[in-house]
Structure formats: C-alpha cells, structure tokens
Amino acid sequence: MSEPSRDKRLWLVVPAAGRGRRMGAERPKQYLTLAGHPVLVQTLARLHQAFPEARLCLCLDPDDAYFDPAWVPFGEWRRSPGGAERVDSVRQALAALADEAHVDDLVLVHDVARPCVTVADLRRLLANLREDAAGGLLATPAADTMKRDDGHGSVARTESRRGLWHAQTPQGFRYGLLCRALDAARARGLEVTDEASAVEALGLSPRLVPGRRDNIKITHPEDLALAAHILAAQREESPPTQANEESV
Numbered sequence: 001m002s003e004p005s006r007d008k009r010l011w012l013v014v015p016a017a018g019r020g021r022r023m024g025a026e027r028p029k030q031y032l033t034l035a036g037h038p039v040l041v042q043t044l045a046r047l048h049q050a051f052p053e054a055r056l057c058l059c060l061d062p063d064d065a066y067f068d069p070a071w072v073p074f075g076e077w078r079r080s081p082g083g084a085e086r087v088d089s090v091r092q093a094l095a096a097l098a099d100e101a102h103v104d105d106l107v108l109v110h111d112v113a114r115p116c117v118t119v120a121d122l123r124r125l126l127a128n129l130r131e132d133a134a135g136g137l138l139a140t141p142a143a144d145t146m147k148r149d150d151g152h153g154s155v156a157r158t159e160s161r162r163g164l165w166h167a168q169t170p171q172g173f174r175y176g177l178l179c180r181a182l183d184a185a186r187a188r189g190l191e192v193t194d195e196a197s198a199v200e201a202l203g204l205s206p207r208l209v210p211g212r213r214d215n216i217k218i219t220h221p222e223d224l225a226l227a228a229h230i231l232a233a234q235r236e237e238s239p240p241t242q243a244n245e246e247s248v
C-alpha cells in the first residue's frame with residue numbers, strides 16, 4: 001500500500017556544535033552575547049521570523065554545557081549530536097530526521113554563527129529553491145582583488161575574481177539529494193566545507209542566490225562587534241513592523 005501523500009515540509013538544520021577555536025573566547029561563540037542575547041538566540045529568532053512553521057534540527061555538542069532549550073522559538077524541534085567537522089554534524093542531523101523527512105522535503109542548512117541573515121534574504125532564497133532541482137545558496141560576488149600566497153607570506157600571483165562568489169548560508173536542497181551528496185562525498189574522501197560543494201561533486205549546479213554582504217559568519221574576535229553594529233543598522237533600516245523585526 002502506498003503512503004498517503006502530504007505537503008512538502010521545510011526543515012531547518014542549524015549546525016551549532018562548533019568550538020569556536022578561532023574566536024578564542026571562554027565559551028563557544030554561539031553562546032557569546034550579541035545585542036543582549038546569545039548569538040544562537042539571535043540566529044534562531046531570524047529563522048523563526050522567516051519560517052515560523054518550519055521544523056528545526058539543532059546540532060549540539062553532546063557535552064554542551066551552555067544550551068538552554070527555553071531559547072528555541074520553534075514548536076517542532078529536536079537536537080542531534082554534533083560530529084567532528086561541520087559536515088559530520090549536518091549529516092547526523094539529516095539522519096535524525098530520517099523517520100519523518102521525505103526525499104522531496106526542502107532542507108535549509110544555516111550556520112548558527114550567521115545571526116545577521118535577514119528575513120527578506122531567507123524568504124527570497126526559499127522562493128528560488130522551490131524552482132531549482134539542484135538547490136541553491138545565498139552568496140555574494142567577490143569584491144576585492146584576490147591574491148594567492150606562496151606559502152611563505154608573500155604573493156605568488158593575483159587570481160581573477162571574475163565569476164568568484166563567497167558562499168554563505170542558508171544552503172538549501174531536497175532532503176534526498178542532500179543525503180546522497182554528503183554520503184557520496186564521504187565515500188570519495190572529498191573535503192566538504194559547505195553542502196553545495198557536495199552537491200556540485202555529483203555534477204549538479206546549485207543556484208547562486210545573491211544575498212546581502214552583511215550576512216557575516218562570526219569567526220574571529222572582531223566579528224562580534226561587527227555583528228552588533230550590523231544588527232543595529234538593520235533595525236534602523238527596517239521599522240519594527242517590517243521583515244527584519246527583532247523578536248528578541
């Protein structure tokens with residue numbers, strides 16, 4: 001007997017199991033205070049504003065001593081154990097959804113360390129993904145002149161920036177495709193620093209959806225103050241009733 005059909009669901013996978021080594025803080029960067037709340041809370045608030053009906057899977061370090069479940073604004077959510085690398089955390093989250101997710105459901109993967117993503121960009125990405133079988137990602141065209149180093153701190157050559165983009169998150173794909181892509185990449189021993197690269201390795205071309213440059217990934221110590229300025233500027237840019245309203 002065939003399964004009764006249901007509407008496609010939207011799943012959010014948020015890798016939040018990193019240690020924040022480059023940040024060098026006393027706790028993982030997702031728990032540092034940004035505009036009065038932990039980074040993780042700010043990121044989940046943006047996702048929830050854009051997609052209140054989505055189902056969340058949060059990747060957390062099994063030894064995480066900071067997480068508070070009361071911070072999660074989603075009605076339907078679960079946690080999954082983080083892995084050694086970001087890609088392992090994401091794959092384990094997908095495995096944790098296997099009992100409920102259908103192959104054609106859409107999954108958006110978004111770094112917890114990107115709290116400045118706007119609601120407008122989130123919704124625009126999703127609108128683009130609905131029409132693209134290969135999935136897609138928010139990205140920005142490279143704006144600086146690109147140098148290749150010689151391994152000793154000097155310039156080996158200048159690389160053309162024509163056609164180069166910075167990959168951001170979210171990155172979104174059909175559930176079945178993403179599982180297949182990550183498994184194939186692992187089997188081939190490929191280095192996978194984002195979901196799109198695994199899908200590309202299958203010979204597909206995920207869509208580049210131009211996003212805002214202020215969707216930064218908090219990585220280094222100076223990024224935290226930068227993110228605070230960005231959130232403040234975004235609040236001024238959009239009155240509270242519009243798409244960037246802060247809910248925290």
Ligand SMILES: Nc1ccn([C@@H]2O[C@H](COP(=O)(O)OP(=O)(O)OP(=O)(O)O)[C@@H](O)[C@H]2O)c(=O)n1
Nearest residue numbers: 015016017018019020021022084085086112113
């Ligand atoms: N094993 C890992 C490593 C990273 N991440 C998550 O993946 C995102 C991007 O990773 P990155 O910015 O590198 O975060 P960290 O790993 O925390 O930082 P660092 O590399 O400096 O240690 C973050 O949201 C991070 O929490 C994860 O879920 N599991």
Ligand SMILES: C[C@](O)(CO)[C@H](O)COP(=O)(O)O
Nearest residue numbers: 086111167168169193194217
């Ligand atoms: C996925 C990502 O945010 C795209 O820019 C990025 O690659 C993740 O950061 P990491 O330092 O590679 O884990």
